[in-house]
Amino acid sequence: MPSRSALSPQPSALLDDRTVAYVVESQPPFEDLRQVAAQLAGLLLLGATGSREAAPGHPMLESADALFKTARERIESTRASERTRPHRDSLLCAIAALAEALQAARDLLATPCVGDFDRALIPLRSAYDHLQQATRVLPGFRMVAFEQGCCAGHSSSGSFAAS
């Protein structure tokens, strides 16, 4: 079986030190942005299914907000090389879209109505697309961890390696 590094669009062996440093530095905030997107999607789902939990003070909204701010700071503090700039640009676009989605989600939970879903969902989809784009330009970034799926047992590198 191929190793995980074989998944990468560019094999890690070809990465220079600056790029590797960037990857290591930006992986955690990337995962945090992915988590913020998931949290916002989850909140929207609660709202769309009419859950009584979908209220302005939902703890996940605060959690998403806090995680977002930390991730934004960490991404903004990274230094991009020519090689890593497209990746960083994708993350910055995702950040801008997530900021819009966060505000819209806050508004939506305060005054739920059908039209407001698009205000949150459209930038959220855009954020997801930018994050997904980021996974394509550098190795080490994934949108989904598969270890809980039916294929889980097959990874020769073990479930902890990718989590």
Next chain:
Amino acid sequence: MNRYSIWVMEYAYVVHQPTSLFIYGAHNQGHRKMPYGYIVIKGPGVVATIDVGYNHTAYGEVLAASYGVENWQPARTVLAELDVAPEDVSRIFITHAHFDHMGALDQYPNATFYIQERELSKWVWAMSLERRFRWLMLGIDPADIMKLVDLARHGRLVCVTGDREDVLPGIDLHAAFDTHTWGSQYVTVRNDVAANSANSWVFAGDLIYSHENLRGADPADPQYVPVGLATGSQFSLIMTSEEMVKHAGGDATHVIPVHEEGLKDLFPSRITKAGLRITELALADGEKSRVR
């Protein structure tokens, strides 16, 4: 007499899956093929599926390269073997929210989806936990949740709370909480539509991966052995196994795990041009066999 025709449709597979995933504690016991599949149920004026498979566009490369998932085929190709198009499917029962069971939600534009409310609410809850709890939401794709939001907004998502009888005539949903996942469900088809059916099938989702989960390794001394992967408890999996066998009238072979390659030894089947297996479980009057 059958009200519904029922097939197990393979849409991809892993050739060498460790046996320990199928059987709890079966370490160092080799590998076996693991089909990926969903169930198609065709009856008077209705086509339903149980689960939908995954979205290859999003995951294909990762799954193929990292886990050896092979020969993924889209719903349009898989269903064509039954002369069915994705647009024809009107009801979809999602057994649980893992990507390989509900990642292709957007491929069925006319379907209403049924999922346990607990499956969604607990995933959402897990998302609110701190990073060290992230194992609890592995396998979940934010994109799938966004698809669910769209379905809910358009009245195409039914959040079920507990058991529900006759979602279609003779078809029941059964909650299996805290088992493979928090809000798994399994589906029974009473194909004679009788309350005390003598012709029932149970579709287990991932509550079992193999018939060995229902009989153990020694047919002379059967026992329930849980699957190797659970967010809930092994205890709940075992008690649910007993429930499912009872719903199948005591016939464990009528409890259907889609990941069981051995279905081909129990029921008629064939390999399609795309290299995937169709297994035929039941034929309604007037329906032609798709495997002979």
